[in-house]
Amino acid sequence: xxxxxxxxxxxxxxHLNGAPHWAISLGHLTGTPHRISGSVASAALGVVRxxxxxxIVAEVRExxxxxxxxxxxxxxxxxxxxxxxxxxxxxxxxxxxxxxGPALDWDYLRRLAGELRLPELLGESARAxxxx
Numbered sequence: 001x002x003x004x005x006x007x008x009x010x011x012x013x014x015h016l017n018g019a020p021h022w023a024i025s026l027g028h029l030t031g032t033p034h035r036i037s038g039s040v041a042s043a044a045l046g047v048v049r050x051x052x053x054x055x056i057v058a059e060v061r062e063x064x065x066x067x068x069x070x071x072x073x074x075x076x077x078x079x080x081x082x083x084x085x086x087x088x089x090x091x092x093x094x095x096x097x098x099x100x101g102p103a104l105d106w107d108y109l110r111r112l113a114g115e116l117r118l119p120e121l122l123g124e125s126a127r128a129x130x131x132x
Contacts, residue, residue, distance in 0.1 A: 035067055039092060042071045046095030049088070068100040069109050076113070076121050090125075097129045 035041075039051035045068050075093030079086055097104070113122040126132035 037067070037071060037074065041067055042075055042092040042096050045071055046093075046097070046099045047091065049092070068096055068103070069105055069112070072096045072100075072104070072109065072125070073112055073116060073118065073122075076118050076125060077116055080118060080121055094125050094128050097125055097131060101129060101131045 036044075039049070043049050043051065072093050075089050075096070079089040079093060082089065084090075109122060110119065113119045123132060
């Protein structure tokens, strides 16, 4: 917290990539494992943009998943779902790749992109960022 005190109800102030951001902090109140995903996550991990909602994933999985890789794949999945018309989804996914590229688990990305039937789109997005 900015003032070193307890978090306010439902929110917490933190820093990511040197910039302050607000995140819903329900897990701190309930003890539930959770993560922020969707546009808020892709903006924090990639190129910043405004959004009207926040996606919170609060489920327990046997295999821990990396937020950056999941954000890229989700954005590519949404871009494909819109028949490749949502430039916002494309920019979000490519933005995370641009910022996080070398640190990403590319084996995981390729494997899951195959399972999601997105390997060509992952390749396109990697080429768009100069990573492939």
